Amino acid sequence: MIIPSGKTIAIDFDGTIVEHAYPKIGKKMLFAFETIRELEKKDIDWYCGPIGKDLYLRMPSVFVLRME
Template sequence: MDKKTIAVDFDGTIVANAYPDIGKPLLFAFDTLKKLQSEGHLLILWTYRSGKKLEEAVAFCKKNGITFYTVNKSYPEEEMSPNISRKINADLFIDDRNIGGMMGWGEIHHLLIEDTNTSKKPNLKAKRPKKGFLSRMEDLFKDQNDTDV
């Protein structure tokens, strides 16, 4: 599978929403982000935070094992000015403000990890090759869009 650039929100997505403070990490958020990075995907922190509050969020993520490719911009060398949009060039966005809400990190985490207990699901592994997280997510969204009228 192709490597993706994924923009991830902070408040309400990685941590519980307690802005301007930092909330508690959401269950499986950091585990999932670490898995995405280990698969070679680029993670961008894309947040409303700026200045000292942004520095605190970046430091919190780093303390929890995540160093982002870049923060609030599309690539590290991008120069920010008032004339440049803060819209991020990413393949996917993980944000609590998605239409229909955000899939929980627990669900995302389970999509990343194959069930090692083959006695429960022997036919699933035999019928399909192992897919990465993003391929499974794309399949899930295709299935949802196919059933929508």
């Protein structure tokens, strides 16, 4: 498991970044992913659990943002 250093922000997945549709993944919430992309431009990394952001649309989980 990757333990980020520095300030950590956790963002809930279902109902925050996407609409509630458990056990499926709901539609993207308005501006949620755009906001995460803007944070990424400011050198704020984000993770979907220990796996990595490449699985973010397939894994309902908590997104963890690491602020350096």
